[in-house]
Amino acid sequence: MDRQIRRxxxxxxxxxxxxxAQVNYIQVFAADELANNPxxxxxxxxxxxxxxxxxxxxxxxxxLARSVTSRGELRFLRRYPDPHLxxxxxxxxxxxxxxxxxxxxxxxxxxxxxxxxFPTNLVDELLGRPKRGATVITTIDPxxxxxxxxxLGDRPGAVAxxxxxxxxxxxxxxxxxxxxxxxxSHDPATARDAWRALQDAPGQPLLANANDxxxxxxSTFKILTAAAAxxxxxxxxxxxxxxxxxxxxxxxxxxxxxxxxxxxxxxERVTLARAFQYSCNVIFGxxxxxLGGERLAEQSEAFGFEQDVPFDIxxxxxxxxxxxxxxxxxxxxxxxxxxxxxxxxNPLHMALVGAxxxxxxxxxxxxxxxxxxxxxxLVIDEMDPEEWGRPISSETxxxxxxxxxxxxxxxxxxxxxxxxxxxxxxxxxxxxxNEAPPHVWFVAFAPADQPRIAVAVVxxxxxxxxxxxSGGRVAAPIxxxxxxxxxxxxx
Amino acid sequence: xxxxxxxxxxxxxxLALTVLALVLASGAYALVSLGRTGGITPDVPLVAGLLxxxxxxxxxxxxxxxxxxxxxxxxxxxxxxxxxxAMIYRLGPDLRTAPQNIALPQGIxxxxxxxxxxxxxxxxxxxxQLDAFTYTIGLVGIALLLLPLVPxxxxxxxxxxxxxxxxxxxxxxxxxxxxxxxxxxxSYLNAKKEILQLAPGRLGPFQLPQARHLGPVLVAWGxxxxxxxxxxxxxxxxxxxxxxxxxxWLATARGAYLSLGIVLFAIGAVIGASQFGHVESRIDIRLHxxxxxxxxxxxxxxxxxxxxxxxxxxxxxxxxxxLPTYIPFAYTDFMFAALGEELGLFGSVGVLLLFVVLIGRGxxxxxDQSEGFxxxxxxxxxxxxxxxxxxxxxxxxxxxxxxxITLPFVSYGGSSLVANYVILALxxxxxxxxxxxxxxxxxxxx
Numbered sequence: 020m021d022r023q024i025r026r027x028x029x030x031x032x033x034x035x036x037x038x039x040a041q042v043n044y045i046q047v048f049a050a051d052e053l054a055n056n057p058x059x060x061x062x063x064x065x066x067x068x069x070x071x072x073x074x075x076x077x078x079x080x081x082x083l084a085r086s087v088t089s090r091g092e093l094r095f096l097r098r099y100p101d102p103h104l105x106x107x108x109x110x111x112x113x114x115x116x117x118x119x120x121x122x123x124x125x126x127x128x129x130x131x132x133x134x135x136x137f138p139t140n141l142v143d144e145l146l147g148r149p150k151r152g153a154t155v156i157t158t159i160d161p162x163x164x165x166x167x168x169x170x171l172g173d174r175p176g177a178v179a180x181x182x183x184x185x186x187x188x189x190x191x192x193x194x195x196x197x198x199x200x201x202x203x204s205h206d207p208a209t210a211r212d213a214w215r216a217l218q219d220a221p222g223q224p225l226l227a228n229a230n231d232x233x234x235x236x237x238s239t240f241k242i243l244t245a246a247a248a249x250x251x252x253x254x255x256x257x258x259x260x261x262x263x264x265x266x267x268x269x270x271x272x273x274x275x276x277x278x279x280x281x282x283x284x285x286x287e288r289v290t291l292a293r294a295f296q297y298s299c300n301v302i303f304g305x306x307x308x309x310l311g312g313e314r315l316a317e318q319s320e321a322f323g324f325e326q327d328v329p330f331d332i333x334x335x336x337x338x339x340x341x342x343x344x345x346x347x348x349x350x351x352x353x354x355x356x357x358x359x360x361x362x363x364x365n366p367l368h369m370a371l372v373g374a375x376x377x378x379x380x381x382x383x384x385x386x387x388x389x390x391x392x393x394x395x396x397l398v399i400d401e402m403d404p405e406e407w408g409r410p411i412s413s414e415t416x417x418x419x420x421x422x423x424x425x426x427x428x429x430x431x432x433x434x435x436x437x438x439x440x441x442x443x444x445x446x447x448x449x450x451x452x453n454e455a456p457p458h459v460w461f462v463a464f465a466p467a468d469q470p471r472i473a474v475a476v477v478x479x480x481x482x483x484x485x486x487x488x489s490g491g492r493v494a495a496p497i498x499x500x501x502x503x504x505x506x507x508x509x510x
Numbered sequence: 511x512x513x514x515x516x517x518x519x520x521x522x523x524x525l526a527l528t529v530l531a532l533v534l535a536s537g538a539y540a541l542v543s544l545g546r547t548g549g550i551t552p553d554v555p556l557v558a559g560l561l562x563x564x565x566x567x568x569x570x571x572x573x574x575x576x577x578x579x580x581x582x583x584x585x586x587x588x589x590x591x592x593x594x595x596a597m598i599y600r601l602g603p604d605l606r607t608a609p610q611n612i613a614l615p616q617g618i619x620x621x622x623x624x625x626x627x628x629x630x631x632x633x634x635x636x637x638x639q640l641d642a643f644t645y646t647i648g649l650v651g652i653a654l655l656l657l658p659l660v661p662x663x664x665x666x667x668x669x670x671x672x673x674x675x676x677x678x679x680x681x682x683x684x685x686x687x688x689x690x691x692x693x694x695x696x697s698y699l700n701a702k703k704e705i706l707q708l709a710p711g712r713l714g715p716f717q718l719p720q721a722r723h724l725g726p727v728l729v730a731w732g733x734x735x736x737x738x739x740x741x742x743x744x745x746x747x748x749x750x751x752x753x754x755x756x757x758x759w760l761a762t763a764r765g766a767y768l769s770l771g772i773v774l775f776a777i778g779a780v781i782g783a784s785q786f787g788h789v790e791s792r793i794d795i796r797l798h799x800x801x802x803x804x805x806x807x808x809x810x811x812x813x814x815x816x817x818x819x820x821x822x823x824x825x826x827x828x829x830x831x832x833l834p835t836y837i838p839f840a841y842t843d844f845m846f847a848a849l850g851e852e853l854g855l856f857g858s859v860g861v862l863l864l865f866v867v868l869i870g871r872g873x874x875x876x877x878d879q880s881e882g883f884x885x886x887x888x889x890x891x892x893x894x895x896x897x898x899x900x901x902x903x904x905x906x907x908x909x910x911x912x913x914x915i916t917l918p919f920v921s922y923g924g925s926s927l928v929a930n931y932v933i934l935a936l937x938x939x940x941x942x943x944x945x946x947x948x949x950x951x952x953x954x955x956x
Binding site (some may be wrong): 020021022023024025027028031032034036037038041042043045046047049050051052053055056058059060061062064065145146147407469 | 519547549558707756759760761763780800802803806813814816817819820821822823824829832833850854855858859862865866869870875877882885886889892893896897900903907908909
């Protein structure tokens with residue numbers, strides 16, 4: 020009988036070894052997958068036990084997002100007091116759809132999980148208080164944000180403004196926007212309904228036009244083409260032939276100046292400075308062909324195109340046409356030089372381009388968060404301005420500043436003129452298609468002699484002006500409103 | 511381990527282990543209090559005091575009534591109970607899991623179980639005494655199993671009719687019936703093992719004993735089918751039939767009984783599946799618990815158990831810090847998942863190891879016996895504990911289809927606790943040999 024008893028013992032031991040293996044499988048090997056199953060409420064409930072930190076504007080008072088206590092199963096509810104104005108910055112915080120924008124990228128701080136918060140967490144834990152998250156203070160200027168929104172109105176587009184010396188983002192307005200409140204509801208049905216409505220809405224409201232999406236920059240890209248020319252030994256007085264249209268090699272297509280005719284202010288030949296002031300496509304096509312695709316690509320890369328631009332929320336980097344596409348296609352080079360073809364940029368990126376010129380050719384890392392404060396108000400993380408690159412020399416920067424000033428003084432951007440303040444700017448009217456009105460742009464900074472703000476504006480598809488729309492007419496006044504408000508001369 | 515001498519008569523070892531169990535159990539209780547309220551509630555010292563009294567009484571009872579017993583049994587079992595108690599205190603009162611305070615009744619039942627434990631040790635001075643009451647105990651066992659079917663007594667709880675209600679008292683007689691059945695089988699099979707080993711007949715590939723000796727197998731099959739079909743208790747049905755077949759094999763060493771048992775159980779399962787959809791759906795749910803279509807419905811309980819353990823991970827959420835209350839019936843059938851969530855892999859592996867030690871000592875005690883009844887008794891009791899723990903832990907972890915049954919020593923429930931402490935007392939008695947009083951009367955030796 021002893022043999023059977025031993026066998027039985029061994030058999031049972033075998034069964035327990037199976038249990039041991041299964042327990043290891045559940046709690047170790049498959050643990051992540053199981054725990055992240057959407058039907059597992061544990062992680063979400065734990066997460067909502069935390070008094071999530073506020074997201075504030077740069078004044079540390081204006082609330083972009085905050086937590087309020089809730090009576091339901093989930094303890095804290097996320098609220099956005101001015102939802103449409105800041106949705107592209109805060110993002111949403113949803114039981115169903117997760118997080119986006121700052122709610123996502125600063126989640127460790129907001130949810131109190133960052134190591135810096137450990138001492139506070141411990142005290143809260145010992146006192147039986149709910150865990151508190153840190154407060155994220157953004158660089159956004161709330162007054163300016165409102166000015167930009169009012170100036171843009173309900174026209175699809177975006178406004179971005181940066182402090183050129185620090186890279187701090189002062190304004191980030193996108194239209195269309197969305198309301199993160201219903202998405203962040205604890206009731207999954209409410210969140211799903213809101214989500215579905217946003218999916219069906221025109222213009223992808225969940226993606227911010229200011230930084231999540233990009234568009235052909237049109238003539239504002241001439242800033243980069245001019246920079247490439249200056250960096251490669253040409254000067255503002257370098258001259259090119261001035262025909263009414265540029266016959267593109269290898270094809271029958273041509274590039275013409277906006278409104279037709281030759282470049283104004285020139286004769287047989289026209290200078291780079293003039294061509295820039297009046298945004299002459301023909302001349303810039305010639306410059307592009309002379310420089311070649313590779314130099315243009317290099318210059319745009321120096322400005323962060325096709326690079327990973329570090330930013331606190333998703334940033335759709337600028338795109339330049341691939342060099343492969345230029346092989347046997349010289350017209351593509353010419354069209355890229357005037358910001359068409361496959362060139363794309365988001366408005367924040369164009370504001371950074373303006374800021375680099377304003378900042379003596381030094382491109383600062385764009386920065387959306389100034390500092391993070393613990394629940395007691397102590398600063399636990401401070402974001403210092405950081406140089407990200409030097410796309411151009413300081414000589415090039417000062418020449419470009421002069422060129423851009425001439426645009427506002429007497430060129431295509433006179434609508435941005437502000438009495439008493441020198442403004443540097445560049446218009447853009449991207450006729451990317453024959454079927455739709457152009458995207459109109461304006462990139463500017465001011466005061467030109469001592470820049471404090473750089474702005475980029477895009478109004479998509481003409482903003483209601485149809486084919487008559489141009490950057491100077493539609494986008495420049497918006498940029499002017501923002502600059503005026505910031506420099507304190509606006510009415 | 512087999513060559514090691516039986517660790518008999520080492521009361522100091524038992525005392526040390528008991529103190530360790532006490533510290534762990536009181537500590538777990540205190541941690542629950544801390545985890546749930548953020549402080550040590552006034553009941554913590556009180557409960558610690560009561561636990562101290564209970565653990566020391568248990569230790570002294572063994573020391574007094576069975577001084578030569580294996581010192582591992584009581585501390586291991588009482589640690590399982592202590593951990594279970596902390597978890598029960600943690601789970602209730604919560605409207606989702608337990609409608610009222612379940613720690614108090616569990617505490618009372620722990621006391622009752624301790625009394626039953628002492629009484630068993632005191633009454634059964636020599637386990638061989640039980641060998642004299644073979645059929646009485648057998649009839650009592652079957653009667654207990656079928657008691658819930660008596661009109662006016664039986665109560666159906668959660669679809670299974672296994673409760674008996676007399677006045678305010680409600681209990682599950684099948685739990686105690688389990689003990690009686692094992693004692694009966696040990697006695698009956700020990701007496702009949704030679705006859706059952708004979709194989710005059712054949713049925714296909716199986717060698718079979720004479721029909722009249724086969725009777726008990728068929729009776730056991732019938733009883734387990736009644737439990738399955740009338741009481742709708744798959745877990746108990748599987749447990750009884752499994753124990754019966756395994757003990758038959760222990761006694762006779764005939765593999766044919768195992769095969770026959772499997773065939774008969776398979777027939778029962780197939781009939782059950784076709785008749786009720788009861789069995790089949792459980793297998794389905796085990797396989798598909800996490801499918802989005804059923805994860806919120808039929809699969810909910812099992813899925814929540816997986817989520818609980820997975821979220822607990824290696825280190826666990828900490829006692830009182832997880833959400834085991836999301837598992838329906840965490841305090842009875844799903845105790846293991848609740849412990850796994852809050853104590854992590856360390857806790858669940860710890861519980862498994864405690865069972866392995868407990869069951870292993872049971873088999874050790876069986877091997878140490880010189881006569882067949884004692885061997886069968888200890889091995890049978892160890893098998894009951896092992897199979898029951900495997901059925902429920904395997905079910906909760908989705909290793910096998912889920913059949914609702916308590917986790918011995920750990921789960922909430924008086925009948926289960928009392929029955930398991932009677933089993934523990936019998937194992938201790940068997941490992942110790944006759945009580946000192948009896949030995950004194952018989953003279954030294956034995």
